Amino acid sequence: MPCASKIKDPNILWTRFFSLKDGYVDVAAMIENPNQFLAAKELTYAFKIYDSRNVLIATRENKTFLESGERLVLLEPEISIQNRSPQRAVVELRGAMWEKAEQNVIRIKVLKADPLLETEFPRVESRIKNESIQAYQNIEVGVVLWAGDQAVGASRTLVDHLEINQERDLIFTWPKAISGVQRVEMFFRPLK
DSSP, X not given: OOOGGGOOOOEEEEEEEEEEETTEEEEEXXXXXXXXXXXXXXXXXXXXXXXXXXXXXXXXXXXXXXXXXXXXXXXXXEEEOTTOOEEEEEEEEEEEEEEEOOOOOOOEEEEEEEEEOSSSSOEEEEEEEEOSSSXXXXXXXXXXXXXXXXXXXXXXXXXXXXOTTXXXXXXXXXXXXXXXXOEEEEEEEEOO
């Protein structure tokens, strides 16, 4: 068991909500594990959404894991806000169970990530390639859409298998157009 005094809490880099469908929001946050040799085998988190009067209008709790040194996009889609007007979202990181672990670098290259978000069927068309010397199983792929330094959308999908040197097309979709996207960022993590 790692010495508790040497464990650093995960950093919350940003939290945002995205209103993409009436009565619902998607909520995302990016967190970072500053511990280079410790992983959280279980990390509980909760998204809370507040209105303009600072009244809590929705909460969703879930669990994940956090690899050593990892940057992770937490995403909870379609949280019901029951026709209320959200003003801000926060993420609370609750109990983490830490263990020693080496950093696991995923060697997947993004060959393209084309944002086609102002069309009738808003999407990002991407192509990835496994540049590792091993095949991958069950890789979660997260995508964040950026307008300047503001995240304006997020999504994720699962790649069940990716052979050595294999290329694969991925398409991420949204229910309505998103304008002003200047950059698409993708994140990869093996699911346990």
